[in-house]
Amino acid sequence: MHIGYFVEQQYNPVPEEAVLLNGGFFGLSNKYFDRKTGAALYHRYIKEFLEAERVGYDSMILNEHHANPACMSNSIMIEAAILAYASHRAKIVLLGTPLPIMKNPLRAAEELAQIDLISNGRLVPGIIRGAAWEQVASNTNPALNRELFDEAHDFMLQAWSRPGPWRYEGKHFHYRFVNPFVRPMQEKPPIWVPGVISPETVIWAAEHRYPYVALGTEVAATAKMWKLYGDTAQRMGYQVGPENFGYFQKVVVADTDEEAYELGKGHIFGGSFTPTRFASLPGYNSKDAVKNYANKFYEFLRPRATLDPTDIPGLRQSFADNYAKHQETMHVITGTPKTVIPKLRARLEALRPGIFTIWGPEGPIPHEKTMRMMKLVGDEVLPALREIGKELDLTDPFQVEPGSRPLPANGQWNPLVPTQVAAA
DSSP: EEEEEEEEOTTTTTTTHHHHHHSTTTTTTGGGHHHHHHHHHHHHHHHHHHHHHHHHOEEEEEEOOOOSSTTTOOHHHHHHHHHHOOSSSSSEEEEEEEEHHHHHHHHHHHHHHHHHHHHTSOEEEEEEEOOOHHHHHOOOOOOOHHHHHHHHHOOOOOHSSSSSSSEEOOOOEEEEEEEEOOOOSSSSSSOOOOEEHHHHHHHHHHTTOOOOEEEOOOOOHHHHHHHHHHHHHHHHHHHHGGEEEEEEEEEEEOOOHHHHHHGGGGGGSSSOSOOOHSSSSSTTSOHHHHHHHHIIIIITSSSSSSSOOOOHHHHHHHHHHHHHHHHHHSSSEEOOOOHHHHHHHHHHHHHHHHHHOOOOOOOSSHHHHHHHHHHHIIIIIIHHHHHHHTTTTOTTTTOOOOEEEEOOTTTTOOOOHHHHHHHO
């Protein structure tokens, strides 16, 4: 099992009241940004990622968002390049490069190839469509997002593998001269696809034999997507295994259960990630995806519908109530190493992912608390997770190539998560 470390990299000094009154992080005015504080936070997050490698994580996982303080990583390429040079062993996983809003797949192919070379072949270039609200921030037509994604992906693979120079004339992209001289160290970089329960994305990932990584989504709904992936794989003529699936789990570890519980509240800092009016733009998702996305991913993040949006105490209480639900459902797992390991085992037994990502502390958490968690996880949690992974035979994409397992003689695929699929 491959174990990664991830954090959103919040600009957490922003006043929570401002986020709540804005209805979420996206679009909050940049008047709240302080340059010196921002610089210090960038240094802090890079230091924490490098500490993750030191304590034994298999990968440092990065993402990219725009026009909001929930994620300071505005250019995934810059951070990946820094870590490629400064780290030595861990994979550098990008979840991911937002191809439609970049609008330049040739530049993306060149930058990813350069990072892969600097890291000596440790890059995993995950790709994404970009969140719904980022279509606004990048002036992208949301109805064309999936078209842009598909064409950019296909072009990027050609740019890595096809001898140049050559000309490209597509529907959305046009290049008179394609000859990226620098190519990735890996002949075929291993692409992963993250998602939040969009059935079209799951099917697309399965058709391309790319691992699908669920971003902390509700368990029964995630298992339903696993089954959809498996059904698609069967149609494509291959058998799924743990190497086809990944899962993000929010985890906060401290010296006492009480301290971890309090630190875990950072995961609900500011409440909803996105104001509702930007969360599902027309044309961005199918009706089925909107239904699953709205009901299964963010249901515990939203305040009560009856609340006045200017009622700050009421909003805070609503999110506090939601945090209790997070604990009940293990959407956020908190505790000491001794108390979190059985909960992590339960999650692994339910979903059987070959890629398992610990989503670290969020919100206004002191740097020293995150570093303490790193030590506790490295000393006790990671060794336990590796033993559980071996026990459950959770093969990862670096042990078994996704899509390489032939279908059994009876032509029936094993869903790998029979209990949860049945429940879903």
